[in-house]
Every structure is written in structure tokens, then in C-alpha cells.
Amino acid sequence: MSAATLPSPASEPILSVKDLHVRFPVAGGLLRRRRIVHAVNGVDLAVQPGQCVSLVGESGCGKSTTALAIMGLQAPSSGAITVEGRPVYGPGAPDRLARARLAQIVFQDPFSTLNPRETIGRALSQPLMLHGVKDRAERADRVATSLRQVGLLPDHATRYPHEFSGGQRQRIGIARAMILGPRLIVLDEPVSALDVSIRAQIINLLMDLQQDLGLSYLMISHDLGVVEHVSDRVAVMFAGQIVEEGGWREVFTAPAHPYTRRLIETIPNPARLTGGAQEILPPAPEPPSGTRFWPPIGQRPEISRPPEPSTFMNIGKDHRVRVRVG
Amino acid sequence: MSGPLLDIRGLTIGIPNRNGPPLQIVRDLSFDIMPGEIFGLVGESGSGKSASALALMGLNRRPLTTLEGQALYGGQDLLAMSRRSMRKLRGDRISMIFQEPMTALNPLARIGSQIAEMFVLHRGLSWSDARPKAVEALAAVQVPDPKGRARAYPHQLSGGLRQRVMIAMAMACRPDLLIADEPTTALDVTVQAEVLRLIRELCEREGTAVLLISHDLGVIAQMCQRVGVMANGRLRELRDAKALFTDPRHPYTQGLLAALPRLGSRATEGRHRLADLDMAIDRDAPGFSETYLRPRGEAA
Numbered sequence: 129m130s131a132a133t134l135p136s137p138a139s140e141p142i143l144s145v146k147d148l149h150v151r152f153p154v155a156g157g158l159l160r161r162r163r164i165v166h167a168v169n170g171v172d173l174a175v176q177p178g179q180c181v182s183l184v185g186e187s188g189c190g191k192s193t194t195a196l197a198i199m200g201l202q203a204p205s206s207g208a209i210t211v212e213g214r215p216v217y218g219p220g221a222p223d224r225l226a227r228a229r230l231a232q233i234v235f236q237d238p239f240s241t242l243n244p245r246e247t248i249g250r251a252l253s254q255p256l257m258l259h260g261v262k263d264r265a266e267r268a269d270r271v272a273t274s275l276r277q278v279g280l281l282p283d284h285a286t287r288y289p290h291e292f293s294g295g296q297r298q299r300i301g302i303a304r305a306m307i308l309g310p311r312l313i314v315l316d317e318p319v320s321a322l323d324v325s326i327r328a329q330i331i332n333l334l335m336d337l338q339q340d341l342g343l344s345y346l347m348i349s350h351d352l353g354v355v356e357h358v359s360d361r362v363a364v365m366f367a368g369q370i371v372e373e374g375g376w377r378e379v380f381t382a383p384a385h386p387y388t389r390r391l392i393e394t395i396p397n398p399a400r401l402t403g404g405a406q407e408i409l410p411p412a413p414e415p416p417s418g419t420r421f422w423p424p425i426g427q428r429p430e431i432s433r434p435p436e437p438s439t440f441m442n443i444g445k446d447h448r449v450r451v452r453v454g
Numbered sequence: 455m456s457g458p459l460l461d462i463r464g465l466t467i468g469i470p471n472r473n474g475p476p477l478q479i480v481r482d483l484s485f486d487i488m489p490g491e492i493f494g495l496v497g498e499s500g501s502g503k504s505a506s507a508l509a510l511m512g513l514n515r516r517p518l519t520t521l522e523g524q525a526l527y528g529g530q531d532l533l534a535m536s537r538r539s540m541r542k543l544r545g546d547r548i549s550m551i552f553q554e555p556m557t558a559l560n561p562l563a564r565i566g567s568q569i570a571e572m573f574v575l576h577r578g579l580s581w582s583d584a585r586p587k588a589v590e591a592l593a594a595v596q597v598p599d600p601k602g603r604a605r606a607y608p609h610q611l612s613g614g615l616r617q618r619v620m621i622a623m624a625m626a627c628r629p630d631l632l633i634a635d636e637p638t639t640a641l642d643v644t645v646q647a648e649v650l651r652l653i654r655e656l657c658e659r660e661g662t663a664v665l666l667i668s669h670d671l672g673v674i675a676q677m678c679q680r681v682g683v684m685a686n687g688r689l690r691e692l693r694d695a696k697a698l699f700t701d702p703r704h705p706y707t708q709g710l711l712a713a714l715p716r717l718g719s720r721a722t723e724g725r726h727r728l729a730d731l732d733m734a735i736d737r738d739a740p741g742f743s744e745t746y747l748r749p750r751g752e753a754a
Contacts, residue, residue, distance in 0.1 A: 186642040200612050292673035321496040323669060324645065328713035335727070353672075357715035357725065379722055393649035396672030399698045 140213055142344045143175040143198065143231070148207035150193050167193045167394070169368040169435045170207075173346070175312065180345040182337060182355040183205050184391070185365035191348045194365075198346065199233050200224070207228075211312055225259060232310045236317035238301035239349030242289040248300055255308050274303040277341075279333060295326035298334065306337070315347040319354060329359060354393050356380050364388045367429045371422075376446035384413050386425035386448045416441055417450035434453050458486035459663050464523035465533070467505050467514065467687075476520050477580055480506050480687045483523070492657070492664040494695065496671060498710075502687040503667045507633050509533065510665075512540035525579030527631075530621055546576040549624035553636035555616035559608040565619050566592070566604025572626040576649075580672065591622040595652060621653060625665035628660045635667045650677060671714055675699050683707045 131435050150168040155161075168190040175181045183191045196202035198209055200216050205425065209216040213231045222230070235241050242251055253267040254275060272282035278299040289297060305313050316333065319327040336344055336359055349355050355362060356376060363373040364387065372385040383389045389409060415421050421427050422438040429436070438452045465483040468476030477612040480502035487493045495503045506507055508514035510525055510532055527548070532540070544550075552558045560568055569591050570584035579587065585604070592600035595618040610615055617637060624632055634653060638646040654677060657664050668674050674695070681698050683691045683706065691704040702708045714731030 168543060240701045279616040323673070324710055325498060325713050328715075329730055331715065332727050332730055335725070352643075356717055356720050357728070377721065380718070392717065393645060394643050395717055396646070396650070396670065396676040398671050398711070398714070399676040399716050401716050 129187070131189050139177060139310065141174040142177050142212055143173065143181075143346060144208075144210045145171055145173040145194070145198065145209045146263060147172060147207065148194065149205045150190070150197055150202060150204045160168050163432050165211055166368055166434055168197070168204075171194075171365070171368075171370055173348055173363060173370075175310065175344050177344055178338070178342050179360040180347060180358055181361045182347040182349060182359040182364065183350055183363050183365055184355050186350065186351060186391075189365045190368040192316060193363050195233065195316050195346070195348050198314060199231060200227050201386065203373075211370075228255065228310075229259065229308045230310055231312040231314060232305035232308065233314040233316060234301045234305045239294075241301065242297070244289055245368060247286055247288055248292075251286070251289075251300070252304055252307055253345075255304070259308060262332040270307065274307050274403050277337065278303045279329075292297070293326075294322055294327060298322065298326075298330050302330075302333065302337070306341075306343075312344045315345055315349075317349055318347065320349070322349060327354070334358065352380075352392060353397075362448065366424065367431060369450060370439075371450045372448070374444065375439075378444055378447035382410055382413065382444070382447070384415075385421050386412070389401060390425065414444065414449050415449075416443060419453050422450050422452035455623055459489045459527070460532075460665075461486045461526040462506075462510070462523070463526070465525060466522040467502070467504060467507065467509055468520040468522075470517065470520060478551070478687060479519075480509075483684075483687075483689055485682050485689065485692055487663050487665060489630070489655070490661045490663050491680065492654070492666055492678045494667065494674040494681040495667045495684060496669065496674045496681060497684035498669055500686070501684040501685050506633055506684075507550070507635050507665065507667055510634065511544055511548065519706055526733070534692075542576075545624075546627045546628075547573060547629050548631045548633065549627070549629045550633040551617070551620045551624050551633065551637050553612070553639050555620045556608060558620060559616065561608055564605050564607060565611070569604075569619070569623050569626055576627050587626075588622075592619070592627050594625070594656065595619070595622045597622070613641055614649060617641065617649050620650065621649070621656065625656055625660065626664070631663045631665065632657060633665045633667070636669070637666075638673065639670070648672075653677075671699075671710065683710070 148171040152165045197204050215221045252271045262316045319330050323353050361378045362379040363370045365388045372388045440448050440450050460656050463484050467480040468478050471477050496525050497503045548705045566588045569588035573579040573584035575589050589600045638649050678695045681695045682689050685706045
């Protein structure tokens, strides 16, 4: 799908998504005709080991659908997803248990993902049990270790979810994602529900874990401040397609696509008041000659139709943008 | 412009506690709002900012809470007002918009009627006179096709449109003060920008003052002239917005700003650790007594 050749990776990517399409049939309209919602249209993504790649965009742009597809929770209509070189769907795909050891997900609201009648220790040791850790002492030991890794105490294992604060619950969510030792963690709005001071703690924790354990992240977020702070690469998604992708520096200091620029410009930013660096974006670059940025600003593609043809073009060393030729 | 529009003096809100003195969730809060001013109240969850706003609206009363202090509006104390006169004022002179418009709107009534009700209740108009006024009010908040949309139910509108409907209701009687409690927290950034601009333009045009409550320092910085920073029920710093963000004085404000991943800061400061604050609360003191900040891991 993409005309640009991806830079040859130094190593095998830990996550590779190629030309992912997810379509949902919906009943609707006057005659109850079946319509198709094109939620994800040809997404390409790669996460290299130890990297944090962020997928940003507004609600309904398809970023969470992409995350669910990667986790094996939403079968794609077409396209290929591999984690550590192994396909997530199709005949050669590993089963659910094996997939659980490859990739895990942390959700926005950890409380809704924890069983209120189950202690944290039990919530954390159940995956171990399922994955054949038979020795009770070893399970307890691994639970204690992972609680310590996320800044909690081993004693917390005997408590129930309601006994924790929001920030602590998100730590538990992270501990649970890590307990089977996956190398890829999908973070779906991991700090959106948290207060500023707690958010800073969780961001620091995620950065520490990434460094200490060599984890790779795919982060889904709409908070551009957080995304700029932690990401190595950024992909901006709009109406089911990636419209701009590149290294964090390229995307944030020289945003090219009008949609990316609008996102960055509309973030209320205290730096604007104090005359910070991002007060004014650098002037918008011209699209490559003979092309125009796609989709054009002010025009929202109809998601009930297949997207109009467009190409993804290199505009810098590590910077691609969606354009239309002609 | 002479005196302040609203003068809050020593507002203290307590929750009765069977085993001791009331738990003080807001303590000795004093600030004033000038006519036409956008005043920001910023703080984290539980800091007491929403409890204070509800108290001003007469929605936070005995016996659930105990109130001390005064909130003077045009010579009257809002905290001591009878329910009846408060009802007259609320929605007319002082109105409020909330974070989640879906829970604030009546799901069973068309939005046109919900807005028209404001004119019927506060202006004594008949329903047939009020309906066209409701369509006007929808047009004023830039709802496309206001006439058609007036017949819609809340669930048929997007989040951004619902919040516009809330603003239309709140601004229907051209109030002196609009209390906006996290008005854009549930919205996407692009929609948030439009709604904030709308609030600012409308209030400028009508001369309405705004008490903007938010946890988002960016929103506060963009909108407000003066800002109060609250933490654990107390006002920690009250400053001109620009001064607050360039030169924060209180350690809590300094910590809050240092904990914020600011867009554009990575290019100059690198991928640094964010300031890691620990809010220590002395739970043994009567009420939530004092909050202080210390670096994480350091003994209290």
C-alpha cells in the first residue's frame, strides 16, 4: 500500500502491522441496508525492540481498533500482524496462551479490568497458573517481584482492588501485563484517567521499565504532551488511516500534514503563555511536487465508503506523510 | 466596573463526621471574581474545587455538608440564601455547565424544550414564545441547523454538540456568572478548542464572568486572567495567570508544573524524568489538615 520504502531495520521488529484493514458491518439507513464502516484502512506499523511507538488521533479514528487487532481481540478484515515474527491470525498463528506471552495490554481504566472480589495476589498469579507455574511458592515469589517492579509492596498482594488509589491500580494493571514477561506491551491511554502528579509517576515508571527490562511499547493516546515526552516514533491517525509518521522530533518539531498541525496547535499549552519553544509552529512545508496532502483539511472522509486512493511518501530522512498524486 | 461580582470570604465546607469534628474538604477559601473576568480554579481530584462550585450554586448544603464563610453576590450571601431565592438566581444570574452533558440533560426531552424552559421559568415567556428563542440560543452557540436540532434528543447529538447545548442553556438568560466545571474534559482536543473559544467569545459579548474549574493547566493557561491553585481544600496560590505560569511561588504549583509533560519541552530538555511528587496528607489531624510536598521516598 505504501509507496515509501521503510528504512531497513537493524533488527527484526517486535511488532509488525502490514496493510491492516478492519471493517464492521452495520445495519442502518432507510431500507435497513447493510453498510460497512471502514474503521481501519491500510495501517502499517513497526515497533523495533526497546522502542516506544505512539499512535495518536481523536476518538473514532481507529487507534483502539488497531490495538485490539494487535492483541488478537478483533479479527482484521485483511492484512498481516506479526509479534516477534509470529502471526497473530491465520493458520500458523500461535494459540491464545502462547500469544499472551508475546504481547500484553494495559487499559485506560484498570479498575474495570480487575475482579472486585479477587485479591491482587490472585489476579496476578492466575496467569502464572494458566501458564504452568505449578509451584505455589514460585508464584508468590514472582507476584512479589512484579509488585516491587511497579513500585508497590509485596504485602499489597492480599488486598482487593477497591483498597487502592487510581495510580496504584494502574501500577497493578502494569504489573499484570508484565507478569508473563512479554516483550511488547500495548498501552491504551495508560494515563488519561490520572491526575497530573500521578500521571508523572506512571510515565516515569513506564520509562524506567522500558529501560530496565528492554520492553517495547505501542502507546495509544490523545495526549500529545505525554506522547512527545515518551515516544521514539509517532504515527498520527485520522479516519482510519495514518496520515503522518516519523521520529518524534520530525513529527513534533516539523509537522507537515495539516491534520497533525491542527492537533498540535489546538492543544492548550502553558508554554504558549510563557513564550515557550512551541509557541509558533514552523511554517507548513509544501507537499512533494505534484501532490497534495491527503485527506485535505476541513474534509472528513466518509467512513462508510472505502478510502480514496492516496500514497504515503517520504518527505524527510525519517518522516512520511499521506499525500495524493495529482 | 466597581467592586467584585462575587466575593468569597473564608468558605469552609465540612462533611459531618459521627466520631469527631467535621471533615473539612474546603478550608478558608477566599477569592473574588470581577465582572466579565475569566477566573480559573485548578487542582487535582479531591482538592475541593468542585465542592466549592457546588456550594456557590446552593447545591451543596446542610445536612450533607456544613458551610462556613460568605459568598457575597450583589450584597446577598449565596450561602445563607433560602432555597426559593436561590432557585430564582440559579440558571438566571448564575448558571453552571458540567463535565458530562449527557448526565446533565434530560434524556426524554427534546433539547429545544430544555432550552425553552429557561425562558419560561426565568423570563415568564409562554412556551410558544420561548421555542423560537431556544432556536436563537442554539444558533448563538453555532449549532448547525438549529431549527432541526431543536427537535433532537440528547442521545442523537455528539459530545461536542451536547456541550454546546449545555452552554446555550446556561447562557440563555445572559447570566452574570457562568460556572464551568471541567467543561471540556470529556471532549477531543480539536472539539475542546472550539468549545473553549465559544465560551470565551460568548462571555465577552454578554459581559459574563466565568469561574472555570479544570485540572488541565493548559486549558487554564489559555483561558484565564487570574488563577487560583487548590490542593487538599486550600487555596495555595492566587495569581495573575501569566505570573503563575512563568514564576510559580508555592511549592505545590512548582511541583505541578514540573510534573507536566509540556509539548515542545523535549526538544530543549530531553526525555527527562518528570517531577515525582508525593502528596503527603496528615490524616491524624482534625479534617484533612495539611498537605505538603516532598520528593518521593523521603521520610515525612
